[in-house]
Amino acid sequence: MNILFLTRFYNPHIGGxxxxxxxxSERLINRGYKVTVITTKFRKDLPSQENLNRVSVKRFFQPKVKYVGLLYTWLWLIKNIGLIKKSDIVHCHDVFIWYLPFKFLLPRKKVFTTFHGWEGVYPIGQKNILLKKMALRFSDGNIIMGEYLEKHYGIKGDVVSYGAVDLPKKFLKKKKRLIVYLGRLDDDTGLTVFLKTFPKLRGFQVEFCGDGPLRGECEKYGYVHGFIDPKDFLTKATFCLAGGYLSTLQALANKCVTFVAYNNPLRHDAFGLAPFSQWITLSNSSKEISEKIKYYSREANETQIMLNKGYDWVKRESWKNLVRSYLKIWRLGFPKKLYRK
Structure with a gap:
């Protein structure tokens, strides 16, 4: 069975x-499926096609010009329509607009969508709401990453998920006064709240795993490593300041005391409505965050109980279970005989 994923970025681009x-994709291949990923060529040195861990990756150049980029995407997909025709399932990751013409060119082809998140701008633009509702209307099934999308975009998910995470193979001794920030260095991740927190903390070491327009501000308080694998930092850090869902799950999996900052109602609901909300500190106050960091530094027993409960929750959010969610929605459009594997 051939699966075709459409996504704006893919490995080696780093992100949730x-x-x-x-x-x-890797786990579907282990089940016997064939997976092709169509994505943008975000660097000139990347090959137009290659196999990465048995995933067939097809890349195209997308001009960063409004409307021109979308038109170019449509033309490339029409030129390569064979990739769509030979696929049993087409699944869009936030980029249903890429597939829109083919909903009419190939009306019997089943297409599905995963809604991964918001666009980083609040209040939400009416255009963005309409695009999600259009994707919902023309998709044969969908997964939404977070209950807040239903509330703020008026869309209904067939499956509500919060992603999955790789669990550490072993736990190392934590550095009590090490703080790691994980995510893009931008305002829409709540980073500005954390930047106001650091002057209130003395004797703490801060490391940043990420990059973005606020890099210069972050360098005033700690070392900025850029977008790298955060595994080594999470195993050592006692505290994690998380920018998104994946970084939050990674922090809980590594038993880090986890903080998420918000600066608008949507971001508050994104984390406040999540099932892991009781094991993180969600705040828009730099004073509250600094006081909580100091508190958890003192109260070791209470902190460990919270960390264990967060870990017990996140270890159930496995990639295996997430793949089952994909198979579940695909069954909406295909007979069960296709899912014997």
Whole structure:
């Protein structure tokens, strides 16, 4: 059975959606499926096609010009329509607009969508709401990453998920005063709240795993490593300041005391409505965050109980279970005989 994923970015680009698509693809291949990923060529040195861990990756150049980029995408897909025709399932990751013409060119082809998140701008633009509702209307099934999308976009998910995470193979002794920030260095991740927190903390070491427009501000308080694998930092850090869902799950999996900052109602609901909300500190107050960091530094027993409960929850959010969610929605459009594997 041939699966075709459409996604804006893919490995070696680093991000939550990229990891999501890669891990799901690998596990589908282990089940006997064939997976092709169509994505953008975000660097000139990347090959137009290659196999990465048995995933067939097809890349195209997308001009960064409004409307021109979309038109170019449509033309490339029409030129390569054979990739769509030979696929049993087409699944879009936030980029249903890429597939829109083919809903009419190939009306019998089943297409599905995963809604990964918001666009980083609040209030939400009416255009973005309409695009999600259009994708919902024309998709044969969908997964939404977080209950907040239903509330703020008025869309209904066939499956509500919060992603998955790789569990550490072993736990190392934590550095009590090490803080790691994980995510893009931008305002829409709540980073500005954390930047106001650091002056209130003395004697703490801060490391940043990420990059973005606020890099210069972050360098005033700690070392910025850029987008790298955060595994080594999470195993050592006592505290993690998380920018998104994946970084939050990674922090809980590594038993880090986890903080998420918000600066608008949507971001508050994104984490406040999540099932892991009781094991993180969600705040828009730099004072509250600094006081909680100091508190958890003192109260070792209470902190460990919270960390264990967060870990017990996140270890159930496996990639295996996430793949089952994909198979579940695909069954909406295909007979069960296709799912014997």
């Amino acid at each position: 959606v990229e990891t999501h698509v890669e891990r799901v």
